[in-house]
Amino acid sequence: MERFPLSFYYRIADQLVDQAKVYRDEQRIHDLYTTLSRYCRLAEVLPQHKSFMAYSLNEKFHHKKIYQDFIQELQMLNQVVGNDSLPQKNNSLSSITERKVAHCCTVGTKSMRVYEEKTGLASVFTFDTTTAKDWNFNLHKVKSSPSPSLSCIYSMPFTGRVSHLTADDSKHGDSNSSLNGSSESRVLQDVHISARLMEGFLELARDNTDKDLETCGILGAFLKKGTFYVTTLIVPNQESTSSSCQALNEEEIYAVQNEHSLFPIGWIHTHPSQTCFMSSIDLHTHYSYQVMLPEAFAIVMAPTDTSRSYGIFRLTEPGGLSVLKDCQERGFHSHPEPPDGSPLYEHCSNVYINQNLRFEIFDLR
Numbered sequence: 443m444e445r446f447p448l449s450f451y452y453r454i455a456d457q458l459v460d461q462a463k464v465y466r467d468e469q470r471i472h473d474l475y476t477t478l479s480r481y482c483r484l485a486e487v488l489p490q491h492k493s494f495m496a497y498s499l500n501e502k503f504h505h506k507k508i509y510q511d512f513i514q515e516l517q518m519l520n521q522v523v524g525n526d527s528l529p530q531k532n533n534s535l536s537s538i539t540e541r542k543v544a545h546c547c548t549v550g551t552k553s554m555r556v557y558e559e560k561t562g563l564a565s566v567f568t569f570d571t572t573t574a575k576d577w578n579f580n581l582h583k584v585k586s587s588p589s590p591s592l593s594c595i596y597s598m599p600f601t602g603r604v605s606h607l608t609a610d611d612s613k614h615g616d617s618n619s620s621l622n623g624s625s626e627s628r629v630l631q632d633v634h635i636s637a638r639l640m641e642g643f644l645e646l647a648r649d650n651t652d653k654d655l656e657t658c659g660i661l662g663a664f665l666k667k668g669t670f671y672v673t674t675l676i677v678p679n680q681e682s683t684s685s686s687c688q689a690l691n692e693e694e695i696y697a698v699q700n701e702h703s704l705f706p707i708g709w710i711h712t713h714p715s716q717t718c719f720m721s722s723i724d725l726h727t728h729y730s731y732q733v734m735l736p737e738a739f740a741i742v743m744a745p746t747d748t749s750r751s752y753g754i755f756r757l758t759e760p761g762g763l764s765v766l767k768d769c770q771e772r773g774f775h776s777h778p779e780p781p782d783g784s785p786l787y788e789h790c791s792n793v794y795i796n797q798n799l800r801f802e803i804f805d806l807r
């Protein structure tokens with residue numbers, strides 16, 4: 443239940459605030475509604491975390507205010523779009539967001555659960571919402587600016603320069619049939635990656651690869667019009683062996699992500715002498731990414747694998763996610779099959795190579 447430190451859940455909250463801002467600016471009402479609902483559901487269970495009482499007051503007040511605002515915004519969205527159906531996109535939000543609400547109202551978890559049921563959200567959070575403590579709505583905020591704005595410098599045309607990556611693209615020989623099949627139960631947004639990302643990373647990893655040591659990097663993306671564009675590779679300080687790699691000084695990584703308003707869309711690592719697959723440790727590492735952002739993916743680069751030089755993977759949902767959620771083991775170990783018969787992980791079907799995407803590398807080593 444206390445799977446991650448509370449700071450991790452606050453990072454998810456921050457990321458949802460950023461995502462909501464993009465959707466609000468782009469007037470994507472359905473996506474905004476879904477994101478606000480996810481945020482509120484998370485905010486309601488944060489007080490159950492064992493570290494909540496001792497956690498930074500500033501951070502708690504900051505998010506308490508955002509929670510209140512989001513509850514109001516959800517109510518207004520609900521009024522405007524009616525009870526049964528939500529428009530998919532492009533409905534004017536200006537009349538909604540510009541309305542000022544005079545009174546700060548308290549909405550309990552009960553009504554939020556109605557929103558959740560309506561939007562059909564499948565939460566991956568492990569808290570039990572039925573015992574969530576109410577927030578104290580009498581406390582006043584100390585900060586009001588919810589998030590840095592997403593600065594967008596993307597301006598390139600896509601026409602004819604985007605290619606769909608399929609599971610077959612990286613295969614040179616026999617296929618690995620254990621990963622076939624898709625379990626995507628939620629609609630994932632598309633992800634575009636730069637054509638230079640993977641070869642650039644291999645180049646950076648070469649020294650380690652020659653010494654049979656893994657290398658890892660973190661991928662940052664910006665979000666525009668319902669698509670994540672992966673523009674940034676952060677190579678952190680790290681410790682590695684021939685079969686594992688651990689990023690150090692995570693705060694440095696967050697600093698780069700925050701400074702450039704990037705979403706933590708995934709990670710990339712090498713298997714210098716192993717085949718292209720996700721080890722049990724890789725699956726646990728990836729679990730935290732996918733909990734943070736459903737679109738998160740893991741790229742495995744295996745230059746010595748003659749049948750598959752790279753793979754772009756994610757945990758199946760709900761199958762793989764539920765197995766990893768319940769697994770307390772560390773180190774290399776085996777996992778049971780998901781109860782629904784799906785594989786633990788699968789190839790991403792929503793990732794595209796975009797020849798026009800700019801690409802930056804932050805090498806912090």
Ligand SMILES: [Zn+2]
Nearest residue numbers: 713720721724
């Ligand atoms: Zn690995």
Ligand SMILES: [Zn+2]
Nearest residue numbers: 722769771777
């Ligand atoms: Zn495990």
